[in-house]
Amino acid sequence: MIISRFGTPNTVYDWELITSVPSVIGNKADTNRRNGSTPFDYVTKIDPTYKNQATKISIARTILHEMLHAYMISHIDDVNSGNIVDIRKFIQLWQNIRNTTSPGGSSEAAQHEYMAQRFIPPLREALKEWDGASQSNQYYEDLAWGALFDTDTFKYFHPIGSVSRLRIMNINAAEDNNNISNGTSPKGTKC
Amino acid sequence: MQLKTTIIFQTELPQRVQNVKALKRIVLLFTICLMHCSCKAQNVNDFKLDTVDYDILRAFLEQVEAYTYVDKHFFNKNRIVDFIGRFKYHVKFQRNADSICNFSKDMDKRKFYCPLSNNFAYFDGLIDEGNLKYLLNNYDNSGEVQTMEIDSILFKKPLQKHSENYYQDIDYKNGFGRAETLEYPSVRIENLYYNEDRSVAIIAYSIYNNSRESINNYYIFKKTDGIWWKPLGSFKL
Numbered sequence: 001m002i003i004s005r006f007g008t009p010n011t012v013y014d015w016e017l018i019t020s021v022p023s024v025i026g027n028k029a030d031t032n033r034r035n036g037s038t039p040f041d042y043v044t045k046i047d048p049t050y051k052n053q054a055t056k057i058s059i060a061r062t063i064l065h066e067m068l069h070a071y072m073i074s075h076i077d078d079v080n081s082g083n084i085v086d087i088r089k090f091i092q093l094w095q096n097i098r099n100t101t102s103p104g105g106s107s108e109a110a111q112h113e114y115m116a117q118r119f120i121p122p123l124r125e126a127l128k129e130w131d132g133a134s135q136s137n138q139y140y141e142d143l144a145w146g147a148l149f150d151t152d153t154f155k156y157f158h159p160i161g162s163v164s165r166l167r168i169m170n171i172n173a174a175e176d177n178n179n180i181s182n183g184t185s186p187k188g189t190k191c
Numbered sequence: 192m193q194l195k196t197t198i199i200f201q202t203e204l205p206q207r208v209q210n211v212k213a214l215k216r217i218v219l220l221f222t223i224c225l226m227h228c229s230c231k232a233q234n235v236n237d238f239k240l241d242t243v244d245y246d247i248l249r250a251f252l253e254q255v256e257a258y259t260y261v262d263k264h265f266f267n268k269n270r271i272v273d274f275i276g277r278f279k280y281h282v283k284f285q286r287n288a289d290s291i292c293n294f295s296k297d298m299d300k301r302k303f304y305c306p307l308s309n310n311f312a313y314f315d316g317l318i319d320e321g322n323l324k325y326l327l328n329n330y331d332n333s334g335e336v337q338t339m340e341i342d343s344i345l346f347k348k349p350l351q352k353h354s355e356n357y358y359q360d361i362d363y364k365n366g367f368g369r370a371e372t373l374e375y376p377s378v379r380i381e382n383l384y385y386n387e388d389r390s391v392a393i394i395a396y397s398i399y400n401n402s403r404e405s406i407n408n409y410y411i412f413k414k415t416d417g418i419w420w421k422p423l424g425s426f427k428l
Contacts, residue, residue: 024405036276106408150400
């Protein structure tokens with residue numbers, strides 16, 4: 001469904017994936033409307049340093065994560081043009097957008113919350129399929145949480161001090177850096 | 192052979208004179224540009240946070256989640272073009288939502304758009320086109336990083352100062368690969384903008400949730416009763 005949105009011939013939605021420094025230096029990647037405001041036209045920038053350093057499965061996870069951002073931003077653009085056909089699928093996203101009032105409550109934070117609430121199992125399955133199911137389900141699910149550590153959902157399921165929280169953070173750091181992180185080795189291989 | 196050379200010289204001469212004139216013009220333009228740029232750079236370098244700036248910074252930090260770390264630097268980054276693009280998107284969104292809320296016959300649509308229109312109402316009319324041009328003309332540059340008087344802005348809420356180790360470890364220019372510290376989330380003030388009559392203030396900020404994940408946003412304040420800065424909110428879309 002997501003791929004068909006961007007991949008159908010003559011679709012109004014355009015998503016471009018490039019290797020370039022993201023708008024916030026230090027981020028692995030980010031996805032925005034082109035020039036910040038062009039609706040239906042999205043650009044994902046993958047940090048070149050990250051791309052050269054991370055394992056393939058880490059990059060695959062990041063691309064899936066950014067694709068979900070592009071999907072959600074395209075839905076926001078639909079709503080902006082008066083189209084609410086898909087609105088039932090995105091009710092939680094709009095609740096998150098409406099409810100967040102603090103400076104940390106941007107659209108990106110709302111999208112992360114929505115991803116954490118709805119997309120961990122699909123991300124896990126996509127990574128497992130891409131990787132030929134050579135590792136445990138736990139490993140793919142842990143990776144699916146990457147970049148979602150700031151969400152209330154993650155904090156609820158994996159509170160500070162919990163074993164699972166530490167395991168998830170270490171696995172993601174190990175794959176992102178292709179390096180041992182607090183005793184956890186990467187299982188993926190470099191590009 | 193000599194004749195040929197002479198002919199070439201004669202035909203080239205007016206061209207060469209033109210080239211020299213063009214070169215002089217370029218040098219002159221370059222000199223003017225250099226003077227202009229250095230003056231502009233000088234102004235940016237001379238910029239110091241004043242008491243009003245600190246009032247707004249305090250008001251902003253009041254909105255930040257408790258126990259967040261606050262970076263002591265004022266980064267002076269150029270983010271005005273991004274701000275204007277996102278502001279215009281929010282205004283357009285609010286107007287569309289308001290229009291559907293007021294005129295649609297579809298009750299489901301009205302139920303969805305009316306609260307959103309209300310939620311985003313403050314964007315419409317807050318900064319007009321003239322003021323957006325003013326912002327672009329006056330803030331489309333970066334300046335030197337300043338160190339804020341951090342103790343004077345962190346006295347109300349339980350926010351945290353970064354340790355010296357953090358400042359020693361962190362690599363602001365090349366964020367990826369910098370040392371991990373546990374001092375997150377961390378908020379960075381990247382710039383502060385005012386509209387022409389200084390009735391609206393905008394803080395450009397980032398919140399780093401860990402060393403590789405952060406958000407960029409803007410918080411908007413409106414001067415109210417000519418006395419205090421009312422926090423309006425940040426971008427949500």
